[in-house]
Amino acid sequence: MIDALNVGGFEPLTTIDYPDNLSCVVFTQGCPWRCRYCHNHDLIPTSKQTQFDWEQIVEFIKTRVGLLDAVVFSGGEPCLQKGLLGAIKRVKALGFKVGLHTGGAYPNRLKQCLDYVDWVGFDVKHLPLNYEEVTQVPKSADKAWMSLNILLASKVDYQLRITKHPELISDDQLDRLKKLMKNKYDSDLIVQMCNADNCLDDKLRIV
Numbered sequence: 300m301i302d303a304l305n306v307g308g309f310e311p312l313t314t315i316d317y318p319d320n321l322s323c324v325v326f327t328q329g330c331p332w333r334c335r336y337c338h339n340h341d342l343i344p345t346s347k348q349t350q351f352d353w354e355q356i357v358e359f360i361k362t363r364v365g366l367l368d369a370v371v372f373s374g375g376e377p378c379l380q381k382g383l384l385g386a387i388k389r390v391k392a393l394g395f396k397v398g399l400h401t402g403g404a405y406p407n408r409l410k411q412c413l414d415y416v417d418w419v420g421f422d423v424k425h426l427p428l429n430y431e432e433v434t435q436v437p438k439s440a441d442k443a444w445m446s447l448n449i450l451l452a453s454k455v456d457y458q459l460r461i462t463k464h465p466e467l468i469s470d471d472q473l474d475r476l477k478k479l480m481k482n483k484y485d486s487d488l489i490v491q492m493c494n495a496d497n498c499l500d501d502k503l504r505i506v
């Protein structure tokens with residue numbers, strides 16, 4: 300039996316979630332972390348019932364063959380889903396490229412999926428010693444760095460990015476993180492400014 304995918308949102312057309320590709324985005328429901336800046340926090344509860352049905356979304360995706368380049372799995376944390384690998388295989392079999400957004404909380408599932416994924420947007424949260432200050436989950440850095448090493452060993456195309464909230468990471472810390480990524484992984488770190496009007500932690504909200 301194929302595990303279902305618990306979907307919390309769907310974007311039928313986007314140009315920004317997979318570089319240089321027209322995509323649709325499946326937002327999976329549930330995340331093990333509680334990033335203080337998270338602005339999609341409706342997607343955090345894992346057991347929440349949603350209005351989205353994966354089978355109906357697959358039927359829609361079938362109508363986009365030849366019109367879209369890729370299907371992106373985002374979240375939430377897609378690698379939390381037991382059904383992710385099966386879902387990826389289904390859209391891959393339809394001829395789409397597959398993009399995956401992840402923070403790296405589930406290294407084993409990431410590893411299982413990488414053979415079928417064309418591009419990963421990997422969300423770095425902070426310097427390793429400061430991860431918990433963002434995610435509010437102990438040892439989250441261990442999982443994230445394990446996942447990052449798996450990703451880089453896989454040769455799958457990727458982008459490393461970080462969401463910057465000025466209260467959570469200083470310019471000096473950001474510079475050190477960029478140098479770490481450059482020196483250790485020969486990778487650039489893309490900095491995205493935080494959408495701070497709806498942060499999970501209301502003390503971080505800037506309206």
Ligand code: SF4
Pocket residue numbers: 330331332333334336337338339340342343374375376402
């Ligand atoms: S920002 Fe953090 S808490 Fe929110 S969905 Fe992403 S990883 Fe989960």
